[in-house]
Amino acid sequence: MANLTIDNVIKTYGQTEVLKGINIAIEKGEFLILVGPSGCGKSTLMNSIAGLEDVTGGRILIGDTDVTQAAPKDRDIAMVFQSYALYPNMSVRENIAFGLEIRKVPKPEREAEVQRVASLLQIEHLLDRKPGQLSGGQRQRVAMGRALARRPKLYLFDEPLSNLDAKLRVEMRTEIKKLHQRLGTTIVYVTHDQIEAMTLADRIAVMRAGELLQLGSPQEIYDDPANQFVAGFMGSPAMNFVPCRLVAGDAGLGVEITDGNGNPAWLPVPNPERLSGHAGQEVVLGIRPEMITDPVPHKAEDPLVRQVPMKVLVTEPTGADTMLVTEINGVELNCRINPGYSTPVGETVPLMFDMSKAVFFDPNSEARIDRA
Structure with missing residues (x-):
């Protein structure tokens, strides 16, 4: 050895x-x-x-x-x-x-x-x-x-x-x-x-x-x-990549999204001090499927968690989980939800976005812009 x-x-x-x-x-x-x-x-x-x-x-x-x-x-x-x-x-x-x-x-x-x-x-x-x-x-x-x-x-x-x-x-x-x-x-x-x-x-x-x-x-x-x-x-299913704009507002720094029904929403970003220089710019949000789930009550008050109504496009039961496909900003999004959560295809259901592990990339170079 x-x-x-x-x-x-x-x-x-x-x-x-x-x-x-x-x-x-x-x-x-x-x-x-x-x-x-x-x-x-x-x-x-x-x-x-x-x-x-x-x-x-x-x-x-x-x-x-x-x-x-x-x-x-x-x-x-x-x-x-x-x-x-x-x-x-x-x-x-x-x-x-x-x-x-x-x-x-x-x-x-x-x-x-x-x-x-x-x-x-x-x-x-x-x-x-x-x-x-x-x-x-x-x-x-x-x-x-x-x-x-x-x-x-x-x-x-x-x-x-x-x-x-x-x-x-x-x-x-x-x-x-x-x-x-x-x-x-x-x-x-x-x-x-x-x-x-x-x-x-x-x-x-x-x-x-x-x-x-x-x-x-x-x-x-x-x-x-x-x-x-x-x-x-790295990761299966792969990380979701969503083109969006960083915006600074009364609630702090976040990203603007539009769901499949055309409704706007706002998601907070972790470590805003690392991204403040990119406010107003286009970025790519990276979020893992397991961070988009059915609503979990104990996370409801977390400042990095938001509940957004999303239209169900496809469901793929895997036994332990169900993979759900929805859409934001014109991009299909993979989500990992509890198999007992009712998600009829074509219906709009509340989904919880946990942004605590979200990452951000430059849309041109693909480099991380929020690493310490």
């Missing part, structure tokens, strides 16, 4: 800059997730850490050792791939032990390590089977077991769950989380699935077009996004 330092790493292909000066410091035992849309550079960065790609500039250090020019075999890492990459002609036991055998680990130690890993992953009963006899989830456990048997300084996971069905993906997420909590290993994990990122990571690095946009804990990324892209990428 070791820390990892990515120091101003640049990668270019011809004139195309794929990584644009990435800086990340990962502590021992930390679980870092690289997340972003396809083509953002996260897999290129992962391959650069593994030594499968040469970097154009910058340094990569594992522990105190500069491995920028080192071959993959000399970096003391283990990688779990999206495709499992198991040897089909070998048993599970042989697949797990293969890396140890290559390193000439004595047979008794190999067998003990295979048993340890198999017990950890609960695959003892699969040791004599071939990969072709296993389910997708079982193959992924074997791939993880092969990496764990190495006991390297650093584990790299490259979209390991993307080939699994939805239910199995949730189960494997839990297994990976429990495994990390038990072993305290240093992990760098690539995914395009923001739910995986939120549930697994100690910290998340959000990337777009080769740039690191924000690095922080899942809650920091969710509650305090640096820009509109990060705010919209």
Whole structure:
């Protein structure tokens, strides 16, 4: 187990800059997730850490050792791939032990390590089977077991769950989380699935077009996004973005909205001192669906809460909640409400806007304009 330092790493292909000066410091035992849309550079960065790609500039250090020019075999890492990459002609036991055998680990130690890993992953009963006899989830456990048997300084996971069905993906997420909590290993994990990122990571690095946009804990990324892209990428359903005007009036600073029936309303803003310089300007309001709900009596007197009559366009029951679609300022709005709240489509019902976690963006640059 070791820390990892990515120091101003640049990668270019011809004139195309794929990584644009990435800086990340990962502590021992930390679980870092690289997340972003396809083509953002996260897999290129992962391959650069593994030594499968040469970097154009910058340094990569594992522990105190500069491995920028080192071959993959000399970096003391283990990688779990999206495709499992198991040897089909070998048993599970042989697949797990293969890396140890290559390193000439004595047979008794190999067998003990295979048993340890198999017990950890609960695959003892699969040791004599071939990969072709296993389910997708079982193959992924074997791939993880092969990496764990190495006991390297650093584990790299490259979209390991993307080939699994939805239910199995949730189960494997839990297994990976429990495994990390038990072993305290240093992990760098690539995914395009923001739910995986939120549930697994100690910290998340959000990337777009080769740039690191924000690095922080899942809650920091969710509650305090640096820009509109990060705010919209993290969260399911995504954050609502509403173009509106900031206005200063007798009640303080707020935003003007118009509901689907054409009726005006006013919503207060949190931390008005950060936005006072933008009074009278067009801004983009960002508000999460769970902050627009059916009326909750105990919040009624909160100065950052307002009740607004809204026209119901669509309802989507999910069991625990109902997602409701309405409209303000010509933009559809996702709201999360109690399934017992009556919301007939086409009717106008009171909805509660809790503005305590609302965020604001510049409509041109998409940068946050209300961060401390």
